[in-house]
Amino acid sequence: MYRSFVSASRRHKLATVLFGAICLLVCANAHATALEVEIRIQSQSRFAIDFAASLRKRLELQPQIYALRETGETKAISNTVILTVGMEAFRSALAERPRRRILAAAIPRPAFLSMLEREGLTPETVSDVTGIFVGQSVRHNLALLRAIFPSGETVCAFDTRNIPFRTPATEASRKFGFTSIAIRVESPLDVLPKLEAAIARCESLWITHDTSAVTADNVRPLLLLALRHGKPVLGGVIPDFVELGALATISSTAEQNETEVINRLDQFRKSRTLGPSGYSSDWKIWVNRSVATTLKLDVVDDATLRERVTRLLSER
């Protein structure tokens, strides 16, 4: 390389030196400038607020890497990311359509997909909008269900029009050996009567974080109805469901979600791509032992359960 440089013409030498200088400048600039992150939160959810605060603290620990900006301070350059926490913040950011990348955190997958669909987008066509969903996938939940009920045959789930759950749920159910019974509901008001009518046929009920079916208003009567009929309820997206009365759920903790967000940001800082939307790679199982006692179920301990789920996920 040195001989060819020496033997080159002065024009070539000048051009080479100039190019090298520019490259050095660019590289130096690249290493010297931190990733600008603008955190947006418009939610009243305690989970979202705590999540955003915790995330902000973790980012602030690395000021040379992440530069936190307030809304409007970030420039429309490639080295900036809008980090939204919760659905409202994501909806607002998506409506602005800024020329910056959006990383939507703490958002349920159905909601993420619905918003994109409302904007005429799809996850495949939009590379600068990425979501990290709360909860875990259908597959994980059905694996948990199978781990708790090794001999279970049927599982009921609510089927709403706006959530394209049916195909993945059906496929996952089949994979884990369950017959899926869809309880068709048009609105949250339909949930209780439809459930009461169908619950005799269910061995268990799997619910998702679908606000067109399960809301804060009917979740308690729903759980009580299921309990009175001796049917366990699994699923939900966040551990609050378990706390409220669901038997178990599998989900990512806030720390796991934070780690996932930071990983995505770090990936973006390195490769200028946020990667595909998805759940956190790490997860946790929550089991309500009181419900298990009430239902007189013998649920194995958490470690054994995690081991079973892990094995089921790897096997199927």
Place this chain on the structure above:
Amino acid sequence: MKTKTLAQRIALVILLPLLLALLAIGALLLRRHAEDVQTQRLDSARATIGQLAALAELPLATGSRTGIRETANFIQRTANPLGLALFDRDGNAVETRGNVGSYALKAVSGRPLNAQVELHEQTLELVQPVFLAAVSVSEETKDRRSTASLVGYVTLAFSNENQKLALRRLWVNGLAVLVIAGLLSYFFAYRLLRGVTRPLAQLNTAFDRMRAGDLDARMERTGVDDLQRLAASFNSMAVELKSARTNLRSEVESATAALAKRTAEAESANQAKSRFLAAASHDLRQPAHALSLYTSALRNIARQQPDEIRTAIAPAIEGMQTAAKSLDALLDALLDMSRFDAGVVQVSRTTVVLDELIRDALTVLDSSARQRGVALASRVGHLDIDTDATLLRRIVDNLVSNAIRYTRSGRILVSVRPRFNHTLLQVWDQGIGIDPADQAKIFEEFFQVKRGEAIQSGMGLGLAIVARSVKLLGGEIWVRSVVDRGSCFSVRLPSASRIRLLNPASLSSGATMSAGYALILDDDPMVRDSMSAWFASQGLKPIAQAALPELLAACEGKTQIAAAVVDYRLGDGFTGIDAARHLRIRFGDTIPIVMITGDTSVERLQLLQASGFPVEHKPISHERLQLAISPLVQKCWATR
């Protein structure tokens, strides 16, 4: 208690039962309401704990801390209990708020299967087990079966303070409403009734004015029609009453004038009678006095005559003496009445030995009784009595004399019997008796029972004197009599202690006085002569004069003055009292002086009483003269 007006009384009469009824009804309703409140409170508490149990069903079944907290928050916010607690199925407290109460904790430890309510003084505590209403449905038969599984307990504690405060307010407000309603009712009733009672008050005022003599009092015609008619009637009555009073007043004035005229005439006649009696008594006493002394002297002279002469003149002397005694008695009676009228008779109480007094009186009257063929007897115990001996003796003398006078034959009994707080003196006779119509009059002056031959001597003053004497002694007298069978006079006298009376019997009529001079000062020559003769028969040398200077002159050089008898009325305005004082100056204070008088006027008797000299009234028998003078003479000689 203040006097209430008529309106107030009527208002109270009307409203009091109403208020009492309202009070009773109000108290009953308040009590019922309080019971309802208590029942509602218990129902509310049961409903609250039922709601708590329903809300806690899911949280307790699932162990949801959030749900438990939210349930507790909700109940605390809506029911505001004193305390609440939620327990899991093992009885472990999973949520506690406030003061749950010891009862609830104890009850939970007992694992109750039913709701329990405990009402304490300060708190109301409830315990409710929470069941999960499990439903199982058979797929084939669609058979729904419900069972319940215990998932925990909930307890609630409520403070009774608020309810107590509410009940207290309820009672206070209820009572306040009743009191205010009562006062308002009373006020309005009083206002309404005043429209009725005001005319009545005016009527009362008008009556008061009329009673005070104002017949011009009239009523205003106000109020309802009835009251206006009442006012009109009253006014017309007042007019008529005024007219009647005017007429009556004129009639009364004329009648009063006539009565005054008659009273003056009666008083004048009474005064004339008194003057006549006094004058007659005085004028009669002089000759009677002389007659008595002359007769006594004549009897003494007759004793010294030969038997044939003494026998021949004895009946005449005896008749003269009897006539003189009768006259003496009549004049004594007149004198006694005059003394009672003058009020100079005073009671001098001593202890009187009754049996001696009665015996003496009967001894004196025994001879006259024998002459009438009447036997005297007495039945007297050894009794003393605190009374005036003279008045009592006069009472006995007059009653016995009266009995002798009206008894033809038979027996007269004098009895004295002690009673509880008095002494009863009775005189029984078997005389002609007293007609019932006359029994009320016999104690009047100058009244005599007139029945055929029974009319006796006297003026009808004996029983009048007895009645006045008894009254003066503080006793009373009454009579029981049956015509032709006899009478009984009863005298009630108070009892007393014992002191001996001077025994008059010790001064016998035959006793003579010691030698000396007897001074006689009297302007009546007949009296002077008769008294001189009597004193001479008694062994004394009489010196009798009409005036004091002559008497003093006649006494010149004489020192042995045994006694002096001085007439009160000496003429020329010179009285016996003046003369007696001069004699005391001349012969010393020890000279015995007896004042005699025939006057019966009240003024003279009072003067003589005040002088302090012993007084004897004309006519004086020789026995009385001797009784009056002998003690004085003996006392005088004893001091010399």
